[in-house]
Amino acid sequence: MSAVKRFLDRIMLLDLFTGLGVTAKNMFKKKHTVQYPEERWEPADRFRGMFRLDEDRCIKCTLCARDCPIDIIYIDWHSEKNEVTGKKQKLLTRFDIDVQRCMFCGLCEEACPTEPKSIWLTSKSYELASYDRWSNLYVDMDDLMDWKIRPDYTDEEIR
Ligand code: SF4
Ligand code: SF4
Numbered sequence: 001m002s003a004v005k006r007f008l009d010r011i012m013l014l015d016l017f018t019g020l021g022v023t024a025k026n027m028f029k030k031k032h033t034v035q036y037p038e039e040r041w042e043p044a045d046r047f048r049g050m051f052r053l054d055e056d057r058c059i060k061c062t063l064c065a066r067d068c069p070i071d072i073i074y075i076d077w078h079s080e081k082n083e084v085t086g087k088k089q090k091l092l093t094r095f096d097i098d099v100q101r102c103m104f105c106g107l108c109e110e111a112c113p114t115e116p117k118s119i120w121l122t123s124k125s126y127e128l129a130s131y132d133r134w135s136n137l138y139v140d141m142d143d144l145m146d147w148k149i150r151p152d153y154t155d156e157e158i159r
Contacts, residue, residue: 067111
């Protein structure tokens with residue numbers, strides 16, 4: 001910046017008028033403020049939120065756990081004879097995710113071979129704030145299959 005412009009800036013407060021110009025330009029634009037929690041923001045379809053798991057679809061292949069770059073998916077399963085069909089079937093005994101360390105990269109969902117996916121992150125739930133990370137952000141199979149929006153001030157369910 002030239003010395004003349006710097007001098008003019010100082011005495012004529014050009015920066016101030018530039019700032020006021022930006023304020024005036026935005027004053028009449030549509031506002032995007034949402035009065036949370038009375039109103040809630042609806043994320044885009046591609047938004048990666050809280051996980052969901054469908055145990056029936058899951059084939060217990062553990063590919064999601066193996067593809068997780070930080071190894072925070074813990075899966076245990078066992079085989080059991082189905083009383084009706086007489087055939088052996090795999091049953092989940094544990095499907096935990098340590099969400100507090102998750103970076104929501106979506107690689108686990110990508111790795112899942114079932115169609116539709118057995119694990120997915122597009123649940124649109126972004127309300128994961130918690131006072132107790134160990135009890136609320138370490139989720140087990142029941143949580144993953146029946147995750148409700150956690151804050152008490154709303155009883156809306158997620159998709
Ligand atoms: S979203 Fe990424 S970090 Fe989180 S559990 Fe899935 S693979 Fe792991
Ligand atoms: S990749 Fe999919 S099918 Fe395989 S264990 Fe994970 S959720 Fe189940």
